[in-house]
Amino acid sequence: MTFNPKADIGGGKTSRRGRNAGIAVGGGLGVLAIVLLGSFLGVDLSGLIGGGGGAPAAEDSSLEECRTGQDANERIDCRMKGAAASLDAYWAEASPSIGLDYVQPQGFVLFDQAVSTGCGNASSATGPFYCPPDQTIYIDTSFYDQLEQRFGAEGGPLAEMYVVAHEWGHHIQNIAGVLDSTRDGETGPTSNAVRVELQADCFAGAWAGAAATTEDPNGNTFLQPITPDEYRQAIDAAAAVGDDRIQEATQGQVTPHTFSHGTSEQRVRWFAAGYDEGVGSCNTFQVSGDQL
Numbered sequence: 438m439t440f441n442p443k444a445d446i447g448g449g450k451t452s453r454r455g456r457n458a459g460i461a462v463g464g465g466l467g468v469l470a471i472v473l474l475g476s477f478l479g480v481d482l483s484g485l486i487g488g489g490g491g492a493p494a495a496e497d498s499s500l501e502e503c504r505t506g507q508d509a510n511e512r513i514d515c516r517m518k519g520a521a522a523s524l525d526a527y528w529a530e531a532s533p534s535i536g537l538d539y540v541q542p543q544g545f546v547l548f549d550q551a552v553s554t555g556c557g558n559a560s561s562a563t564g565p566f567y568c569p570p571d572q573t574i575y576i577d578t579s580f581y582d583q584l585e586q587r588f589g590a591e592g593g594p595l596a597e598m599y600v601v602a603h604e605w606g607h608h609i610q611n612i613a614g615v616l617d618s619t620r621d622g623e624t625g626p627t628s629n630a631v632r633v634e635l636q637a638d639c640f641a642g643a644w645a646g647a648a649a650t651t652e653d654p655n656g657n658t659f660l661q662p663i664t665p666d667e668y669r670q671a672i673d674a675a676a677a678v679g680d681d682r683i684q685e686a687t688q689g690q691v692t693p694h695t696f697s698h699g700t701s702e703q704r705v706r707w708f709a710a711g712y713d714e715g716v717g718s719c720n721t722f723q724v725s726g727d728q729l
């Protein structure tokens with residue numbers, strides 16, 4: 438059990454778009470968007486650009502069945518919706534401490550195989566991503582199978598929610614102006630790209646650290662206290678998507694000058710920093726390269 442069974446997860450903007458679902462593509466597909474589209478894993482970006490969306494698909498109504506923490510404990514889509522509700526509540530509370538006026542993401546979309554977004558068309562191969570132009574987070578939950586099978590992570594509910602929390606962190610960076618102010622197209626171990634990603638991991642940790650005390654509108658906590666096992670699984674997921682680990686697996690060698698997300702060790706360390714010390718510790722742009 439991860440969610441408090443009584444927690445109210447009914448609100449929020451979580452929606453679902455099926456295969457071939459389309460929305461009007463607005464805004465340009467900028468360099469930033471391309472970088473961030475692969476922002477979680479930095480893998481295959483093929484299948485992204487081009488093509489408009491098809492006709493808008495009817496929204497699946499089954500997410501409306503996700504009302505309580507109990508539902509979130511039983512169903513992956515409800516768990517995603519519950520994570521979004523928890524993240525919204527957390528950031529509404531935590532944002533003032535970093536001088537930020539919190540604004541919810543415009544959308545949180547669960548998709549199946551392919552989706553048309555404000556950043557162009559995306560497929561499941563893209564991995565979870567945040568699209569700045571439409572301020573929306575996109576996740577195909579089949580990614581969690583990949584995370585286990587392809588990247589060797591152990592999985593588990595908190596590991597899944599870490600992924601959502603990381604992308605939510607990019608939204609925070611977007612409304613804080615961090616994405617705009619640090620965009621330079623560089624990669625490498627101390628690049629802004631890596632600092633952006635490690636900060637998003639730290640933000641995810643900060644949410645996780647406060648998740649068991651973050652409350653729904655009725656005063657029920659969203660999550661139960663995180664168990665050592667769950668924490669370990671979240672850490673394990675962060676490690677699984679480190680640049681070094683992925684490069685070792687996909688190209689047989691590690692090339693630090695192409696790092697865009699940070700090493701396994703860094704991703705784990707910054708998640709842990711946020712978890713232990715809160716959002717104020719997520720100063721990845723202030724520390725020197727050897728402290729990153």
Ligand SMILES: [Zn+2]
Binds near residue numbers: 476634
């Ligand atoms: Zn990212």
